[in-house]
Amino acid sequence: MATVIAATLGLAGAIAQNWINIGPEASVVSPTVTVTVTQTLAAEASPDPSRMVPLESSIPSVSPSSTSAPDPAVFWQGSVVVGYSRKDLDSSPPxxxxxxxxxxxxxxxxxxxxxxxxxxxLLGRKIKPGYGECYELSMASGLEQVSDATPGWYCIRTSEGRVVALNIRSLAGGTFSGDVTIWDHTGVFN
Known part of the structure; x- marks a missing residue:
């Protein structure tokens, strides 16, 4: 557990050092980093809790000390169906x-x-996460694979750096369908 916490704190520092306020007068802001560590024990073995982010997350919260920039514009929003063939979320539409x-x-x-x-x-999540939360989760807890996927909310960082909130509604026959919001914010945090 100590190794995981140290890695999380190190990543939070890296995120905090690179937090940029975007606007006409772009400047680096002085962030405040708050870390909450929560250990959640699961009663069931499936799905694997070590591959998910619990509601009471152990993800560091990074808050700029000055007013931060507003959420970026929505790049694309709508329904998607994903199967064995890769889906490019950096296309509009995917x-x-x-x-x-x-x-x-x-x-x-x-x-x-x-x-x-x-x-x-986002294990147990009932409401859509916002841009900032999805950005933090996809950076600090993002994985290359989620085993035994279930319906619910997911946060994604695309190959081009966009941030995505995905709500999987159904899984059947090797595909899933869901709703996505893709924010148009690429290149700044790469």
Missing amino acids: AMAGDNDGDLSIISGDIYASDDATIAF
Whole structure:
């Protein structure tokens, strides 16, 4: 447990050092880092809790000490169906990707983030996460794979750096369908 906490704190410091206030007068802001560590014990073995982000997250909260920039504009919002072939979430609308492109696919019930994309499952989450929360979760807890995917909220960072909130509504026959909000914010935090 101590190793995981140290890695999380190190990443929080890296995020805090690179937090940028975007605007006409771009400047580096002095962040305040708050860390809450919560250990959650699961009664069931499936899905694997070590691959998910619990509601009471152990993710560091990074808050700029001055007024932060507003959320970026929405790049695309709507419904998606994802299967074995990779889906490129950096396309508007998201489209099937080529062999070496794409951000997301599902194989045998596991969701895979590919091409430098990351994904984090928000265990028990009932409401849509915002841009800031999805950014933090996809950076600090983002994985390349979520085993035994279930319906619910996920935060994704695409291969081009966009932040995505995904609500999987159903999984069937090697595909899942859901609703996404993709924010148009690329390149700043790469």
